[in-house]
Amino acid sequence: MSRHRVLLVRPWDTARAGSGCCTGATEICAEGWHEDPAVARRRAGQRPLGEVYLAVRAGLPPEVEVEIVDPHNTLFLLPAMLRDGRRHRRPWRALLRDLARAPGYAAIIVNGRVLSDAGLPAPEQALRLIRQALDAPPREAGLG
Incomplete structure (x- = not known):
């Protein structure tokens, strides 16, 4: 496992239900195959996170692990943060x-x-924030 890990939490989606004949599920669309406008907007809304990911991945050493996490995937996110925080000797209170803030909107x-x-x-x-956190002394950032 990498010594350092960066988690980029994907921005929260807008409402998960569509509208119209298929409520966003094109497999059961009664009017024929089409893309739900909400899905198209969501896809366009994900482009900025992709740009952040590419900049961060290109700007950090290869041994730093960079992952995109769905905010709904708390079964992965919270234990991963707990392991990372304890490995880097973060105080329990701060951790x-x-x-509680982990699934926040587009959290880094x-x-x-x-x-x-x-x-x-x-x-x-984003790259500047991450580099500062990785370079900060353990006392200031809770990093080891």
């Missing part, structure tokens, strides 16, 4: 606070520490 998490959870920063800014 528990960050566990480095070694169990939430850096951003209120919106997706620009690719360059």
